[in-house]
Amino acid sequence: MLRNPVLPGFNPDPSFCRKGEDYYLATSTFEWYPGVQIFHSRDLANWTLVARPLNRAALLDMRGNPDSCGIWAPCLSYADGRFWLVYTDVKRYDGNFKDAHNYITTCDTVEGAWSDPWYVNSSGFDPSLFHDDGRKWFVNMRWNHRSPGTGGNPAHDSFDGILLQEWSPEKGLTGPVTNIYAGTTLGLTEAPHLFKRNGWYYLTTAEGGTGFDHAVTYARSRELHGPFETHPQNYLMTAKDDPEAPIQRTGHGQYLETHWGAQYHSFLMGRPIPGPDGKGRFCPLGRETGLERIVWRDDWPWLEAGGLRVRSEVPTPGAVRRAPRREVTYDFAGPDLPLDFQWLRTPHPERIFRVSKGLTLIGREGIGSWFEQSLVARRQEDFAYEAEARLDHFDPVSYQQNAGLTTYYNRFKHHALMVSHEPGIGRALVLMSCAGDFPDARVSFPLPEPVPVAPGPVELRVRVDHAEQRFSWRQDGPWQPIGPVLDASVISDEGGRGAHGSFTGAFVGMAAFDTSGEAAEAHFGRFTYRPLAAERRQR
Numbered sequence: 001m002l003r004n005p006v007l008p009g010f011n012p013d014p015s016f017c018r019k020g021e022d023y024y025l026a027t028s029t030f031e032w033y034p035g036v037q038i039f040h041s042r043d044l045a046n047w048t049l050v051a052r053p054l055n056r057a058a059l060l061d062m063r064g065n066p067d068s069c070g071i072w073a074p075c076l077s078y079a080d081g082r083f084w085l086v087y088t089d090v091k092r093y094d095g096n097f098k099d100a101h102n103y104i105t106t107c108d109t110v111e112g113a114w115s116d117p118w119y120v121n122s123s124g125f126d127p128s129l130f131h132d133d134g135r136k137w138f139v140n141m142r143w144n145h146r147s148p149g150t151g152g153n154p155a156h157d158s159f160d161g162i163l164l165q166e167w168s169p170e171k172g173l174t175g176p177v178t179n180i181y182a183g184t185t186l187g188l189t190e191a192p193h194l195f196k197r198n199g200w201y202y203l204t205t206a207e208g209g210t211g212f213d214h215a216v217t218y219a220r221s222r223e224l225h226g227p228f229e230t231h232p233q234n235y236l237m238t239a240k241d242d243p244e245a246p247i248q249r250t251g252h253g254q255y256l257e258t259h260w261g262a263q264y265h266s267f268l269m270g271r272p273i274p275g276p277d278g279k280g281r282f283c284p285l286g287r288e289t290g291l292e293r294i295v296w297r298d299d300w301p302w303l304e305a306g307g308l309r310v311r312s313e314v315p316t317p318g319a320v321r322r323a324p325r326r327e328v329t330y331d332f333a334g335p336d337l338p339l340d341f342q343w344l345r346t347p348h349p350e351r352i353f354r355v356s357k358g359l360t361l362i363g364r365e366g367i368g369s370w371f372e373q374s375l376v377a378r379r380q381e382d383f384a385y386e387a388e389a390r391l392d393h394f395d396p397v398s399y400q401q402n403a404g405l406t407t408y409y410n411r412f413k414h415h416a417l418m419v420s421h422e423p424g425i426g427r428a429l430v431l432m433s434c435a436g437d438f439p440d441a442r443v444s445f446p447l448p449e450p451v452p453v454a455p456g457p458v459e460l461r462v463r464v465d466h467a468e469q470r471f472s473w474r475q476d477g478p479w480q481p482i483g484p485v486l487d488a489s490v491i492s493d494e495g496g497r498g499a500h501g502s503f504t505g506a507f508v509g510m511a512a513f514d515t516s517g518e519a520a521e522a523h524f525g526r527f528t529y530r531p532l533a534a535e536r537r538q539r
Contacts, residue, residue, distance in 0.1 A: 001313040002045045004247060005269055005288035009379035010505020011037065012210070012287035013073040013191065014266040015128075016254040019083075023256075024110060025266060026076035026085065027289060030504045031410075032342040033349075035060045035071040036087060038110045044264065044291060044316055046323060049339055053085060053114040057347035059105060063371045065345060066093045067410035068502045072100070073191055073252070075128035079136075082106050085114065086138075088125045096145040100125040102138075104167075118169060124160075126206075129167070130194040132224065138167040139192045142179070156187035162205065164194075164225065180226040181219055183207055184234050189217070191252045194224075200299055203228055204236075206252035210287065211499035213240040214251030216267060218301060236301055237267060237292065238308050245309050248272050249287060249499075255294065255301065260317055263294040263301070267310060273383060275489045276467045282494035284466070285380060286505030325382065327530040332359040340378040340529075341509065345370065358392065359524045363401055363514025368411030368434070368441065377408055377509020380464070380491075384532040387508045388461045394512075394522040395455075396421035402430070403512035403522030405460040407469060409491045410502060412441045416511060417460050417471040417482065419522075422450040429453055429473060431483040436496035446483045457525070462508065464488050465532070 006025075007014070013028040025039045025047065035054030039047040054060040054071065062070045075086040084106050091099040102125075103117035120127070120138060127140035142160040144150070149157030161179040168174070181203055183189025191206035203219045215238035219228035237253075239245040249270035257263050269290045270283035293304035293314050305311055330338050334355040343349055352374040354360050361374040389405045396402065396419065404418035415433045422428040428450035434443045454475060461472045461479060469488040472479045491506045493499040508529070512522040 002291060002316045004290035004310065004312050004314065005271075006045065006047055006291055007039060007289035008285060009288060009381035010286040010507075011289045012268040012503070013126075013252050014254065014268060014289040015074055015076045015193075016256045016264070016266040017076050017078050018256060018259070019078045021259050023258075024076055025289060026074045028073055029071045029342070030068055031062055031065050031070040031345050032504070033060070033062065033345055033347065034342070035062075036074045036085065038076065040110070044258075051110045052339075052342075053105065053107065053110070054087065058116045059103075059114065060089060061347050062089065062345040065089075065091055066370060067412070068504055069093050070345070073126040075193065077129055077131060079131035082108055083110055084129055086120075086127050086129050088127060090125060096150045098125060098143050100143065102127045102140065104129065118172065120167065121173060123163065126191040128193045132196060136167050137194065137224070138165050138173060139163070139194055141190045141192060159183070159188050159190060162189065162192045162203065178225045180221075181205065181228045184217055184230055186213070186215060186217070186234070193254045195255055198299060201228075202255070202301070204253070204255060207235075208238070208240055208251065209500055210249065210251065210268070210503050211493075212248055214238065214249045214268070215240060216251050216253055216265070220299070231300060233308070235308055236265065236294075237303060237310050239310075242309055246271065246312060247290065247310050249283065250290075250310055262317070263296070264291050265294050265301070266291055269310070270493075273466055275494075276487055280494070282467070282489045282492045284383060284464075284488065284492045284506055286493055287503065325531045325533065327528065329526060329528045331526055332524070333357065337376065341376050342378075343376050344373050346372055359510065359527075361403060361510060361512035361522045361524070363403065363512040363518075363520045363522065366513050366515055367402075367406070367414065367416060367432070367511055370411070373511075374513060375406070375408065375509060375511040377406070377507035377511075378529060380407075380506040380508055382531040382533065384465045385508075386461060386463045386528075386530040386532060388459060388526075388528040388530075389510050389524055390457060390459050390526040391419060392457045392523050392525040394419055394520075396427065396520060398516055399423070400516040401514045401518070401520040403520075404510070405462055405471070406509060406511045407462055407464065407488070407491050408507045408509065408511070409495065410504065412436060413490050413495050413502070415462075415469065415471075415486050415491070417462070417473065418511075419453060419458060420450070425450055425452050427453045427455065429482060431471065433486060435487060435490045446486070451482060463532075464508075
């Protein structure tokens with residue numbers, strides 16, 4: 001059986017394609033650098049991260065991009081003996097405008113050096129490329145900044161239909177622009193993908209926003225330019241009216257036929273758990289990627305099991321064994337950063353870190369900066385886990401210099417245990433917490449007083465258990481808890497402004513800043529991520 005999610009943790013908007021017997025999923029990365037994650041599989045159950053193609057300034061520079069902007073919904077396809085990647089760099093979130101710039105890049109192999117991009121347009125986000133009988137078509141939603149719904153949460157009326165126009169590498173966009181689909185009454189029609197089967201053109205879209213009302217909507221037409229008729233039940237899959245379903249937020253995916261003749265559909269998903277004190281629900285692992293089996297009746301796709309609910313376990317051919325999740329320790333031996341880790345926004349990582357016999361962070365702007373922040377982190381992939389960082393060398397001389405361990409969502413939502421320098425104390429531990437988007441992203445300091453730290457290495461640890469988290473530390477002795485139990489539900493889509501105000505994912509990692517401008521350096525010798533599946537609470 002294939003077990004959902006196939007990509008746990010922050011891996012939304014899965015674009016699904018194959019080359020022969022090799023399968024690829026591309027997912028959104030938003031403000032995290034390098035841009036776009038591409039995974040490879042041969043059995044659909046076990047996936048390996050093989051590339052992040054947007055890895056240089058010519059392809060992507062997100063300095064100054066607000067939280068939850070950057071790379072939205074890539075489209076990965078294979079045609080003409082090459083891979084094609086369509087991506088959007090969103091430069092603005094709040095207000096009437098999105099400023100969403102769309103590009104195309106190509107490469108012979110997903111692991112290779114991708115071409116400098118073709119700029120396509122900026123009419124909207126979530127574009128895709130449809131290859132049809134030697135021609136290529138650019139499919140995109142249009143954003144209407146004049147709509148009375150603009151600036152709402154979500155802004156239904158700003159989603160102004162799905163546009164189609166021919167594109168080629170030589171000429172760019174050519175010919176007429178056709179609005180081929182307005183969507184259903186659910187609204188927020190986005191993420192279009194086209195494919196052709198048995199003389200029909202099929203249009204996949206995502207609707208309902210990326211929260212708990214999300215859905216995959218289908219439409220078809222005999223002609224490429226429409227008119228498109230909507231699926232008899234509107235949606236292929238959704239959990240919007242099914243609050244008891246274990247998989248929620250189902251939407252935004254792509255259809256694929258396997259080399260053995262079965263049909264599958266990718267989708268993003270969330271696994272909600274109770275919030276603090278059992279109240280509300282939140283998805284600490286963000287929007288993950290799942291797969292479901294599809295069958296065809298009357299030239300319409302349907303879920304194999306019927307209805308609209310996707311399954312946690314899905315049949316696959318043969319005996320498929322999924323590798324168990326295990327503890328992993330990183331020593332940063334170099335020369336490259338381990339593939340599990342990313343940083344934020346900048347195409348110039350040499351300014352914020354280097355990897356050689358450990359990880360050295362170069363203190364730059366404050367934690368939460370949209371420009372140059374020294375933060376290297378990996379995804380949270382478990383409801384309960386521990387993460388440990390060994391800070392081997394850091395000698396701050398001012399309270400403006402800090403380095404340590406952080407659970408991080410964005411500039412408004414993070415907790416951090418930092419080594420700093422406090423007047424009258426010297427080297428000391430401080431705890432910083434920013435617990436939501438409102439009113440002004442101010443940081444609180446939950447410790448009554450900074451805790452003195454002797455010279456030399458110090459180990460920092462955070463234990464996250466569902467909606468709770470707590471830091472601890474040690475130097476040549478047992479672990480000592482520090483500070484209160486903190487609200488881990490803050491580090492999620494639903495924290496602060498909620499799932500339509502922030503929709504990236506939870507990370508844990510190492511951070512440093514030096515607001516004095518002296519670029520103080522912090523050297524980390526080891527980082528460990530440890531799933532705690534056996535200790536998960538029964539709720």
